[in-house]
Amino acid sequence: MPGRSEVAALPSSAALRAFLLDGVVPVGLSDMLRAFDRPIRDKARLKSILHDMALSGDLLDLPAGRLKTSIGLPETARARITHIRNDGTPCGILADAQAATPVVITTRAPDLPYPLPGDMVLVRLRPACGARRREARAERLLVRTEEALAFSRALGADGAPLDQLWACNPHIAGTFPLAAPEQHALPEPGEVVMATLRQMPDGTLAADSPIPYGRAAAAGMASQLSLLTHAIPTSFSAEAEQEGQHVAELAAAGHDQPAPANRCDLRSLPLITLDDETAQDFDDAIWAEATDTGFHLVIAIADVSHYVPCGSALDVEARTRGTSIYLPDRTVPMLPPSLSANACSLRPGQDRLCLFADIQITHEGQILGSTIGRGIMRSAARLTYRDAQAALDGKALPATHPVHALPTTLLPTLMAASHALDKDATKRGAMRLDEDAWAITFHPDGQPAAxxxxxxxxxHDLVASFMIAANTLAARIAHENRLVVPFRVHPAPTAMLPRPAARYSAVPGRHYGLGLPLYIHFTSPIRRYADLVAHRAISAWCASRAGPDKTAPAVACAPPRTQDYALASHLNFTERRAGKSVQDCQNRLTAAFLVPQIGQNVNIHATTTTRHGLCVRLTKTGTPSLLPWSAFPDYARMNDDSPYSGLAARYTPLIQNGALLMAVLLATCPARGVSVLASPTHAS
Known part of the structure; x- marks a missing residue:
């Protein structure tokens, strides 16, 4: 019997792929060899073929579990890049994972020199180490995003314009030429164009078909570029707008009507809202009275879940956004204005459906009794933080001010109850986080003024203490009744991560900063999707407690039965995206504001050191910047190119965090929000 050919008889990659796609039963190397009538000695060669197929992406579409894990192939997956970190590291999610597992691409593929948000990449995953986030190396680019990006004329180290473009997204490194310079002229410095990146025959990327978009320093452009950079939706679908208008009509028709049978009537309580001067979405109102043992608090929260059913056009839009975004000169709401500023907003004198936390506390802030119920309320007054503080300080307010229509003891009682809650927070070791927030004022022409x-x-602290109390109560109820909600967790600092950020989690965990075993977001359902999800679950719990003798209508959206890991991952992403868009907008406004000071000395505060340079904050604007090590006097020969320079490279200037320094402002780029700094001795 003639021997088998060792080369020709092994199946091709195409034949193997067709065989694997044709079945669902798990198979191993022996199973495949039998199917193709090959001897057992071909195991190693077959595994080599499968290994190459895995790294080329040919095995991505196989049915789940089709290949036995005992084969030991590299774990590959499709990853969609969602954002670029400040250090240029691409981050995203596993596109085919039901839980939308977050992934960090630590090593880039040779054909991915410039990763962009929206790119689809084949990645090789590192072994999971318990954390939900995975690390991966990129193998190759699968699909390049076709979304248009904003570009402007690139600047050199001295601030002079170059014959190249750079993306207005400051986290996309590198410059790009025009794809067809004979057809399109470079934009003037300060002009913004929209273009797509096209791969040239030599493999490089170039900006194709630029379309003028406007001047980077024009009024409103800073926020517009920040929204474009992070692909944040700014308009609602026609279906969502229509649903929002219908909700507004329902809310208007329900005004001054008898309270629904399944809701507690709170309209006799002088509940008040406390917000900033520019706020339009009032989603919480508070009231308190003194008792013999302490205080009785009622915190009413707009019942958005009643009007936004799960799966509706409004719900889809809200989930996509994840949160409202408050830029210095505009607001991008999570829900259409017909809801966020009207039907759901707790406007004074208007009847609104709500969920309310009813809490009894002692003078030391300890909880005596608490529950959450469904109600209907009517705000007695809309006060600003500043006016409420003035009233508490005994300052005169205009006779027509709404504070005069309130009980004279209400504001002092609210403040006293807040002090009691603060006492309890101090006992449990809650951290007082000083917010480094800045307010930007504008000239009438829309340019930044200060x-x-x-x-x-x-x-501010008064309202915060009341909201923490309500959120803590909601977390306890959700946990005790096994309600599926996104919990808010905050890990304790470690040597590797001294300042961990709070995040959403599908499973409960401790909030280190607040010193609480459990915490959720519950008090802002107009502007945060996490709160809306919590409202749905707790509203269903309230309805289940109504009993057979009371009417309990079906809840707008039944809570899911399993932990929603994908939702927690998405909420963390949208929260980070919102924060970055706000910071990017402030950086762009700073770059425009500081143009008159180019060439002059500016004060900076050191914040931290990196291998690239000193991270600083501009004292005048509070915005971050970077002073590279090359900008410092070379006392340690750090920038020496001699063979002995490596010995000095380990030495960096000893600068204490918070130190006040001086630098020269060489240039600014309002399109990217970049301010170029140098030390006075290196500026010439």
Whole structure:
């Protein structure tokens, strides 16, 4: 019997792929060899073929579990890049994972020199180490995003314009030529164009078909570029707008009507809202009275879940956004204005459906009794933080001010109850986080006029203490009744991560910063999707407690039965995206504001050191920047190119965090929000 050919008889990659796609039963190497009538000695060669197929992406579409894990192939997956970190590291999610597992691409593929948000990449995953986030190396680019990007004329180290473009997204490194310079002229410095990146025959990328978009320093352009950079939706679908208008009509028709049978009537309580001067979405109202043992608190929260059913056009839009975004000169709401500023907003004198936390506390802030119920309320007044603080300080307010229609003891009682809650927070070791927030004022023409540190008033802390109390109660109820909600967790600092950020989690965990075993977001359902999800679950719990003798209508959206890991991952992404868009907008406004000071000395505060340079904050605007090590005097021969320079490279200037320094402002780029700094001795 003639021997088998060792080369020709092994199946091709195409034949193997067809065989694997044709079945669902798990198979191993022996199973495949039998199917193709090959001897057992071909195991190693077959595994080599499968290994190459895995790294080329040919095995991505196989049915789940089709290949036995005992084969030991590299774990590959499709990853969609969602954002680029400040250090240029691409981050995204596993596109085919039901839980939308987050992934960090630590090593780039040779054909991915410039990763962009929206790119689809084949990645090789590192072994999972318990954390939900995975690390991976990129193998190759699968699909390049076709979304248009904003570009402007690139600047050199001295601030002079170059014959190249750079993306207005400051986290996309590198410059790009025009794809057809004979057809399109370079934009003037300060002009913004929209273009797509096209791969040239030599493999490089170039900006194709630029379309003028406007001047980077024009009024409103800073926020517009920040929204474009992070692909944040700014308009609602026609279906969502239509649903929002219908909700507004329902809310208007329900005004001054008898309270529904399944809701507690709170309209006799003088509940008040406390917000900033520019706020339009009032989603919480508070009231308190003194008792013999302490205080009785009622915190009413707009019942958005009643009007936004799960799976509706409104719900899809809200989930996509994840949160409202408050830029210095505009607001991008999570819900259409017909809801966020009207039907769901707790406007004074208007009847609104709500969920309310009813809490009894002692003078030391300890909880005596608490529950959450469904109600209907009517705000007695809309106060600003500043006006409420003025009233508490005994300052005169205009006779027509709504504070005069309130009980004279209400504001002092609210403040006293807040002090009691603060006592309990101190006992449990809650951290007082000083917010480094700045307020930007504008000239009538829309240009930035001044950057001022945001004033922190006692009334800010008053509202915060009430909201923490309500959120803590909601977390306890959700946990005790096994409601599926996104929990808010905050890990304790470690040597590797000294300042961990709070995040959403599908499973409960401790909130280190607040010193609480459990915590959720519950008090802002108009502007945060996490709160809306919590409202749905707790509203269903309230309805289940109504009993057979009371009417309990079906809940708008039944809570899911399993932990929603994908939702927690998405909420963390949208929260980070919102924060980055706000910071990027402030950086762009700073770059425009500082143009008159180019060439002059500016004060900076050191914040931290990196291998690239000193991270600083501009004292005048509070915005971050980077002073590269090359900008410092070379006392340690750090920038020496001699053979002995490596010995000096380990030495960096000893600069204490918070130190006040001086630098020269060489240039600014409002399109990217970049301010180029140098030390006075290196500026010439």
């Amino acid at each position: 950057f001022l540190p945001r004033e922190r008033l006692a009334t």
